[in-house]
Amino acid sequence: METARKKRWQDEQTVKQLVARLNRIEGQVRGIKRMIEEDAYCDDVLNQISSIQSALNGVAKLLLEKHMKSCVKDQLLDGDEQVIDEVLKTIFKMIR
Amino acid sequence: METARKKRWQDEQTVKQLVARLNRIEGQVRGIKRMIEEDAYCDDVLNQISSIQSALNGVAKLLLEKHMKSCVKDQLLDGDEQVIDEVLKTIFKMIR
Amino acid sequence: METARKKRWQDEQTVKQLVARLNRIEGQVRGIKRMIEEDAYCDDVLNQISSIQSALNGVAKLLLEKHMKSCVKDQLLDGDEQVIDEVLKTIFKMIR
Amino acid sequence: METARKKRWQDEQTVKQLVARLNRIEGQVRGIKRMIEEDAYCDDVLNQISSIQSALNGVAKLLLEKHMKSCVKDQLLDGDEQVIDEVLKTIFKMIR
Numbered sequence: 001m002e003t004a005r006k007k008r009w010q011d012e013q014t015v016k017q018l019v020a021r022l023n024r025i026e027g028q029v030r031g032i033k034r035m036i037e038e039d040a041y042c043d044d045v046l047n048q049i050s051s052i053q054s055a056l057n058g059v060a061k062l063l064l065e066k067h068m069k070s071c072v073k074d075q076l077l078d079g080d081e082q083v084i085d086e087v088l089k090t091i092f093k094m095i096r
Numbered sequence: 097m098e099t100a101r102k103k104r105w106q107d108e109q110t111v112k113q114l115v116a117r118l119n120r121i122e123g124q125v126r127g128i129k130r131m132i133e134e135d136a137y138c139d140d141v142l143n144q145i146s147s148i149q150s151a152l153n154g155v156a157k158l159l160l161e162k163h164m165k166s167c168v169k170d171q172l173l174d175g176d177e178q179v180i181d182e183v184l185k186t187i188f189k190m191i192r
Numbered sequence: 193m194e195t196a197r198k199k200r201w202q203d204e205q206t207v208k209q210l211v212a213r214l215n216r217i218e219g220q221v222r223g224i225k226r227m228i229e230e231d232a233y234c235d236d237v238l239n240q241i242s243s244i245q246s247a248l249n250g251v252a253k254l255l256l257e258k259h260m261k262s263c264v265k266d267q268l269l270d271g272d273e274q275v276i277d278e279v280l281k282t283i284f285k286m287i288r
Numbered sequence: 289m290e291t292a293r294k295k296r297w298q299d300e301q302t303v304k305q306l307v308a309r310l311n312r313i314e315g316q317v318r319g320i321k322r323m324i325e326e327d328a329y330c331d332d333v334l335n336q337i338s339s340i341q342s343a344l345n346g347v348a349k350l351l352l353e354k355h356m357k358s359c360v361k362d363q364l365l366d367g368d369e370q371v372i373d374e375v376l377k378t379i380f381k382m383i384r
Contacts, residue, residue, distance in 0.1 A: 023129070033119070042159050042167060046160060047186055049152055049156045050156075050186070050189040060146075063141055064283070067138035076265060094142070095249065183356075207324055221314045234352075234355035238348055242382055248344075255337070259331065263329070282338070286338055
């Protein structure tokens with residue numbers, strides 16, 4: 001994807017929101033490491049992992065929304081339909 | 097879940113394996129933060145998140161296996177069937 | 193979604209493909225009913241359900257592709273951005 | 289899995305419940321076929337598929353519960369630990 005075609009989606013408020021969420025997720029991952037090193041009960045660790053998965057899902061959904069409403073829309077309006085195949089490939093990974 | 101009933105599942109090799117994987121995941125989360133701060137193309141960021149989700153899935157599956165083959169089995173053989181409801185609740189979150 | 197705004201996406205080949213897949217899925221659902229009525233081993237039934245889930249995922253992905261490349265694209269080019277929120281809501285359910 | 293080892297989990301009430309749910313799912317699949325043949329708006333069809341996926345998830349969870357509380361538990365108490373690997377393989381498909 002040449003960078004030139006990608007308009008900056010710089011939206012300070014979203015960047016801040018995403019970085020804050022990712023900071024929390026990073027902390028949760030470290031927390032799980034500690035739980036495992038301290039031989040915590042597996043069930044508790046597994047539930048922590050599920051909560052990280054949900055948090056990551058939230059980040060992905062916010063990003064997908066921003067992406068669809070900026071890059072995907074702009075490239076479509078520029079007549080570049082290839083962006084649909086690109087975003088579908090990404091969405092299909094998210095659906096698994 | 098009183099700790100007394102939970103046998104230590106201390107298996108050095110698995111702990112090392114899990115901690116190594118979680119270190120990588122932690123690094124990936126930091127990598128995504130940088131991508132977002134540097135206004136990377138959303139599609140690339142979304143694909144990174146999918147790869148973290150798969151890596152976390154791998155950790156969860158390894159943990160669930162260890163849990164089923166140690167704590168769940170031991171508590172069942174001790175006559176404590178409540179552990180089935182507990183692990184089902186956790187599995188259902190993983191299935192979503 | 194007023195029908196007027198929705199262009200017919202009538203593409204005979206895709207309709208045939210989807211209907212054939214759904215016929216197979218319908219048959220699989222009936223198959224599972226029989227397995228349960230005949231007291232089949234649960235593990236075998238659960239694996240059949242997973243295969244139906246994957247088959248349904250395949251149908252959904254094909255439909256989403258057709259939808260993005262026809263209705264979503266056309267409405268965006270008509271200046272109607274509301275279609276993005278609509279399709280995102282649907283995709284988020286697929287991601288769960 | 290030799291049938292001899294699998295105790296009948298014949299529980300009339302659960303069988304009735306599962307068959308009723310599967311009848312509804314079968315009807316929903318037929319409904320989607322009709323929608324597609326009648327050129328319904330894709331978004332509506334996609335949402336129907338998501339609701340079938342959730343209904344199937346519900347059937348799978350009920351079955352897994354019954355399985356864990358009968359066959360898996362009985363075989364473990366009989367000293368047959370192979371059942372854990374078998375059910376994990378099935379659960380991992382459900383987690384995808």
